[in-house]
Every structure is written in C-alpha cells, then in structure tokens.
Amino acid sequence: xLIRKPADHLPSDITPESVYFNRRQFMLGAAxxxxxxxxxxxxxxxxxxxxxxxxxxxxxxxxEVTSYNNFYEFGTDKSDPAENAGSLHTRPWSxxxxxxxxxxxxxxxxxxxxxxxxxxxxxLRCVEGWSMVIPxxxxxxxxxxxxxxxxxxxxxxxxxxxxxxxxxxxxxxxVLEWPYREGLRIDExxxxxxxxxxxxxxxxxxxQNGAPIRLVVPWKYGFKSIKSIVRIRLQExxxxxxxxxxxxxxxxxxxxVNPEVDHPRWSQASERRIGEFFKRKTLMFNGYAEQVAGLYxxxxxxxxx
Amino acid sequence: xxxLRMKSPVSTADRRLAIxxxxxxxxxxxxxxxxxxxxxxxxxxxxxxxITRSTGTWTLVWLLxxxxxxxxxxxxxxxxxxxxRRMLGxxxxxxxxxxxxxxxxxxxxxxWHHIVKDIAKRPFITVGFAAILLMSPxxxxxxxxxxxxxxxxxxxxxxxxxPVAMLAVIHYWWLxxxxxxxxxxYAAVLxxxxxxxxxxxxxxx
Numbered sequence: 315x316l317i318r319k320p321a322d323h324l325p326s327d328i329t330p331e332s333v334y335f336n337r338r339q340f341m342l343g344a345a346x347x348x349x350x351x352x353x354x355x356x357x358x359x360x361x362x363x364x365x366x367x368x369x370x371x372x373x374x375x376x377x378e379v380t381s382y383n384n385f386y387e388f389g390t391d392k393s394d395p396a397e398n399a400g401s402l403h404t405r406p407w408s409x410x411x412x413x414x415x416x417x418x419x420x421x422x423x424x425x426x427x428x429x430x431x432x433x434x435x436x437x438l439r440c441v442e443g444w445s446m447v448i449p450x451x452x453x454x455x456x457x458x459x460x461x462x463x464x465x466x467x468x469x470x471x472x473x474x475x476x477x478x479x480x481x482x483x484x485x486x487x488x489v490l491e492w493p494y495r496e497g498l499r500i501d502e503x504x505x506x507x508x509x510x511x512x513x514x515x516x517x518x519x520x521x522q523n524g525a526p527i528r529l530v531v532p533w534k535y536g537f538k539s540i541k542s543i544v545r546i547r548l549q550e551x552x553x554x555x556x557x558x559x560x561x562x563x564x565x566x567x568x569x570x571v572n573p574e575v576d577h578p579r580w581s582q583a584s585e586r587r588i589g590e591f592f593k594r595k596t597l598m599f600n601g602y603a604e605q606v607a608g609l610y611x612x613x614x615x616x617x618x619x
Numbered sequence: 620x621x622x623l624r625m626k627s628p629v630s631t632a633d634r635r636l637a638i639x640x641x642x643x644x645x646x647x648x649x650x651x652x653x654x655x656x657x658x659x660x661x662x663x664x665x666x667x668x669x670i671t672r673s674t675g676t677w678t679l680v681w682l683l684x685x686x687x688x689x690x691x692x693x694x695x696x697x698x699x700x701x702x703x704r705r706m707l708g709x710x711x712x713x714x715x716x717x718x719x720x721x722x723x724x725x726x727x728x729x730x731w732h733h734i735v736k737d738i739a740k741r742p743f744i745t746v747g748f749a750a751i752l753l754m755s756p757x758x759x760x761x762x763x764x765x766x767x768x769x770x771x772x773x774x775x776x777x778x779x780x781x782p783v784a785m786l787a788v789i790h791y792w793w794l795x796x797x798x799x800x801x802x803x804x805y806a807a808v809l810x811x812x813x814x815x816x817x818x819x820x821x822x823x824x
Contacts, residue, residue, distance in 0.1 A: 382664035390798040392664075442796075444665060489798045560797060579741060579794070581733065588665055592728065 357513040359431040359451040371447040373435055376515050378588050379448050383522045384440065385541055386489055387475065387482040394484070395522035401481045402542070404526040411458070413548035414468035421458075423526050427512060429453035434509060434530075439571045439600045441535040443580045446588050450530055451513030456504045464500070464548050471503040472496070472553030473529060474545040490556050496540035497553030497567065498531065501609055507532055507602060510543075533599040533606045535569045566619040570610070571600035575619050636699055643703055647710040650677045651717070667725045674718035679791065679805050681711035682784050686812045693819075705761055708780070712758040715787075719751050743793035750786035753779050784809055 385395040388402075409426065412418035431451050439445045459471070477493035479485040485492045502508060511530045512519055519525040524541025531538050537557055547553075557565035564578050573583045573596040584593040599606050610618075629637075654673040663669035685707040691700040727734050738748045757777055759765070766773050788809050792802040 378664050386797070390796075444668070487798070487800075576740075579743065579796070581737065583733075586665070586667065591667075591725075 357431055357451045357516055357518065359433045359513070359516065371435075371437060373449050374446040374588055379446060379514060380520050380522060382446075382588060384442075384536065385484075385522055385524065387484045387492075387494065387542070388522065389484045390489060398483050399521035399525075401483070402476075402478075402521045402525070403481060404521065404542075407526050407544075409527060409543055409546060411462055411546045411548075413472075414465040414550060415462040415548055416465070417462070419462065426458075426510070426527060429457055429510075431512065432509075433516070436507075436530060436532040437600050438530075438532065438536055438539075439585060439596065441537060441565075441569070441577055441580065441582075443582070443585050444588055445585045445596075449515055450509065450511045451516065451519075452509040452511035452530065454506055455508045455510050455529065456506065458510065458546075459503060459548070462548070467550045468548035469500055469550050470548070470553050471498050471500060472545075472547045472549060473498075473540045473543055474547075475540055476542045476544045490560055493544075494540060494556045495554055495559070496529070496538055497555050498538075499609075500548070502531065502606075505606060505609065507605055533571055533602040535571060537565075538569050568610075568615070568618050570615065570619075571596060571598070572615055572619070573598060575616055636702060639699065640703065640706065643706060647681065647706070650680075651714075667721065671718065671721050671726065674714050674721060675791065678711055678714040678718055679787055681707050681714060682780075682787055683805065683808050683812065685711055685780065686784060686809070690812065690815050709758060709761060712754050715751050715754055743790055746786045746793070747790035750783050750790060753783045753786070757783070781813060784813075 381396045382392045383395040384392060385399065388395040388398040405423065407423040409421045409423070410418070411421060431453055433449055433451050435447060435449045437445060437447050455471075473496045475492075475494035476482070477485060479492075498508070509530050511524070511528050512526060514520075514523060519528065521542075524539075524543075527543050528541040529539045529543065538555075552567060555565075555567060557569075558567055571582070576582050582596055585596045586593050597603070650673065654670060657663050658666045658670060685704055688700040688704040688707065692698070723729065723734060727737070737744050739745070757779055760769060760773065760776060769776065788802060788806050791805060792799060795802055
C-alpha cells in the first residue's frame with residue numbers, strides 16, 4: 315500500500331474527531347471540509363437583502379445540491395462529480411485577474427475569502443430543463459472588479475477553470491476543449507446579482523460544486539456559472555465560451571433563461587425542480603426579470619440567445 | 620415388483636431450454652427490479668430522468684441482444700439462441716414501452732399539445748417515436764398464430780427490427796449533449812451485427 319506523507323501538516327489539515335465519527339456528514343462535505351480552517355467554524359455569512367429574491371422557494375437539500383451536478387471536468391454523468399471530485403486539491407489556490415485593468419493581480423484564495431460574505435438563496439436553472447434552489451455563500455463579483463480599476467476598454471469579462479487532468483479525470487478526454495471558458499458582458503459582470511461563490515449551506519463549497527471559488531449568475535443557464543476559477547480577464551472583445559465553441563448552434567453567448575426561446579433538444583417553457591413531481595413554468599430570466607431585464611433592452615433575445 | 624416408468628416425453632434438451640428460458644426471463648426483468656429499488660429507496664435525485672435513462676438503455680441492450688441470436692446460432696451451431704430470440708425481442712419492446720410511457724406520463728404528464736410539438740420539432744424524439752411505432756407491429760405479430768397467418772410475410776415484416784435498432788441508436792446519439800462514447804459503443808455493436816449479416820449474404824450470392 316502506498317502511504318503518502320504530506321510535506322507539511324497544518325493543524326487545520328487534520329480532520330476533527332467529530333467530523334471523523336460523523337462519516338455521513340463528512341462524505342457529503344467531501345474534500346473541501348478537510349482542507350480549510352474556515353470550515354471548522356462554518357463560513358461567517360450575513361444574510362443579504364438580495365437573498366430574499368427566491369425566498370418563496372424552498373431550498374433543495376444538501377444531498378441534492380451536492381450529488382447531482384454537471385461538472386464535466388469530473389465526468390459527464392451527474393453522479394460523477396460527487397464521486398470523482400475528491401481528488402482535486404483546492405489549496406494552494408489563486409485567481410489571476412488581468413487584462414484591461416490598471417494593475418493585474420494574482421489573488422490568493424485567502425485574500426478572496428476576506429471579502430464580506432453574504433448568503434444568497436438563488437434559483438438555479440439548468441439548460442437541460444431541471445432546476446434547484448441553493449443557498450450560496452459569496453460576494454458580488456463587482457466588489458472584486460471595482461478594486462481592479464477596469465479601463466474603459468474593459469467591455470467583457472472572461473473566466474477560465476483550472477486545467478489539471480491529474481486531479482480532474484474528465485479532462486483526460488477531449489469532451490470539451492479544456493480549460494473550460496465562460497464570459498460575461500461587463501454590465502452583467504458588475505450586476506449586483508452576479509456573485510463569486512465560496513460556499514453553500516453556510517459551509518465551504520464542496521469540490522463537486524466548483525470549489526474553491528465559482529461564479530453564479532442566477533438569471534442565466536447553469537453552465538454560465540463557471541466553476542473552480544483560476545483566471546478572470548477583462549477584455550475589449552467578446553470572450554470565447556466553451557459550450558459556444560462546442561456547439562454554437564445550441565449554446566449562445568448570452569444563454570439567459572428564456573421560456574420563449576427553445577433549445578433544439580429541450581423545450582425551455584417549463585422545468586422540473588429537483589424533488590418535485592410536476593413541472594413548473596420557467597420564468598423569464600429565471601424570475602429575476604425585474605432586476606436584469608434592463609440589461610437587454612432593445613436586444614432581440616431570439617438572435618442573442 | 621418393479622414399476623416400469625414411462626420415459627418422460629420431455630427430453631433433457633427441452634428441459635434445459637425451459638430452465639434457460641426461465642433464467643433469461645429473470646435476467647431480463649432484473650434491470651427493472653434494480654431501477655425500482657433505486658427509485659423507491661430515494662437514491663435517485665432526479666427519479667424521472669433516471670427511469671427514462673434506465674429504460675432507454677435497456678431497450679437498446681435487449682434490441683442488440685435480440686440481433687445477436689442469429690450470429691450466435693451460426694457460430695455455435697446450437698438451436699437455443701433462436702428459441703430465446705422472441706423473448707428478448709419482447710423484452711426490448713417492454714422496456715421501450717416503459718420508456719415511452721415515462722415520457723408521456725411522468726415527463727410530459729399527458730400534455731398532448733406539447734408532446735406532438737416535441738415529436739415534430741426535435742429530431743431525436745422524432746426518431747425515437749418512429750422506432751417504437753415500428754416495433755409495435757413486431758410485438759403484436761410475435762405469436763405462433765400470426766406467424767402461421769402471415770407465412771412468408773412474417774419474416775419480411777420482422778426485418779423491420781433492423782431499422783428499429785438503427786433508429787434507437789440514432790435516438791440515443793442525437794440526445795447526448797457532448798460525450799458520445801456510449802452511443803458510439805452501441806453503434807459499433809450494431810454495425811458489427813448488421814455487418815455480419817451483409818457479409819453472409821454477399822458470400823451466399
């Protein structure tokens with residue numbers, strides 16, 4: 315048997331006894347729990363007033379949120395991420411922010427965790443026609459971008475996921491062109507609903523949900539909310555996005571949740587909330603129209619799907 | 620006094636076939652039992668999607684198994700594969716019916732307007748629907764009676780199983796969003812099974 319001895323053990327690396335004996339809880343939290351000190355106390359997040367936006371919707375259970383995931387870096391089945399993401403090391407971790415900014419900077423994950431954290435209960439709508447309600451913990455992307463003093467040429471923001479096939483088995487197949495890429499227009503990125511997420515249900519983000527830091531854009535289909543981010547780049551040109559590169563006919567740049575514009579494979583008029591038997595009607599912009607419709611005034615959303 | 624036992628009219632070969640068929644029946648039913656267990660125990664996070672996928676997968680498996688019986692007979696020289704063929708074909712239809720019912724009932728909840736639109740608009744649903752339509756007459760005419768009544772036409776009719784299998788593989792292929800490894804495997808097996816037949820025909824001619 316191979317016994318690997320870690321180079322240096324931080325006290326926080328050691329699993330607390332209570333976690334060790336509470337195995338079920340432990341399995342659910344997966345690797346994220348092992349690695350970080352902030353877990354032990356839970357994330358200290360204030361309830362945001364924006365958290366109330368989906369408050370009529372009952373959040374899905376932790377089990378549902380953490381065992382039914384699309385994260386192709388760990389496999390294409392929805393059960394794959396929960397099974398395979400334990401191999402991902404989320405410490406050390408840094409996010410490079412560069413491009414059209416006064417001073418590019420590499421943020422250590424520890425720096426990012428110093429942003430004031432908020433809980434946001436958001437609806438998540440997958441392009442495949444299912445949805446969930448998730449209590450995320452994070453902070454507005456705008457607070458990070460503002461720190462960077464974007465130049466007037468910063469019209470778009472592009473994002474990249476970690477590429478590390480040794481820990482992300484799905485990347486060993488060219489299912490998509492790695493690393494996974496996503497992008498937003500600058501006003502979408504600066505919108506107060508757009509957040510960088512570091513946790514859910516008050517705890518550190520499990521690996522299968524995009525640890526240690528991911529994007530959440532609640533009025534867009536789930537795949538726009540890129541996971542395990544290592545690079546954020548402000549730029550003048552429209553960023554390439556993975557699903558658009560893979561199949562431009564089916565996945566546009568905007569990918570706003572829109573019940574009136576069908577995907578070639580799935581009608582988008584309705585959705586099945588995980589845990590519910592009957593389908594429910596899909597809401598324009600996933601129910602956030604009041605907040606975001608203004609961003610798209612005058613645009614043909616059939617063309618700019 | 621010794622009693623003379625009448626020799627059973629059922630030969631050992633027949634008895635073995637009967638036992639084999641019972642075992643095959645249980646094997647064919649086991650994926651359904653497993654799926655039911657997973658759903659009832661609450662293990663599937665999205666049960667309707669799970670049932671749809673599981674019944675779809677097993678329709679394909681039993682279809683390909685049905686098509687394997689003729690080659691198996693030729694390679695082994697045994698008669699039993701052909702005697703199991705009808706059961707396999709009927710199980711393929713059984714799983715296809717469950718698959719279709721899941722779509723109509725659990726997924727769309729008898730929203731006929733939407734179902735008709737879906738079939739017309741989405742190519743993968745169109746071919747899936749075509750496949751089950753073509754399968755139905757095969758299931759209906761699977762009895763001895765229909766075999767007798769249709770005579771030589773029975774064989775002709777049942778060649779519909781080839782387009783059915785092709786449509787089923789295409790249905791799966793077009794449904795997959797990105798990673799086509801799985802449909803590719805089914806397509807390869809089907810190509811082999813149909814290729815063998817073409818090869819035999821070419822050699823005979």
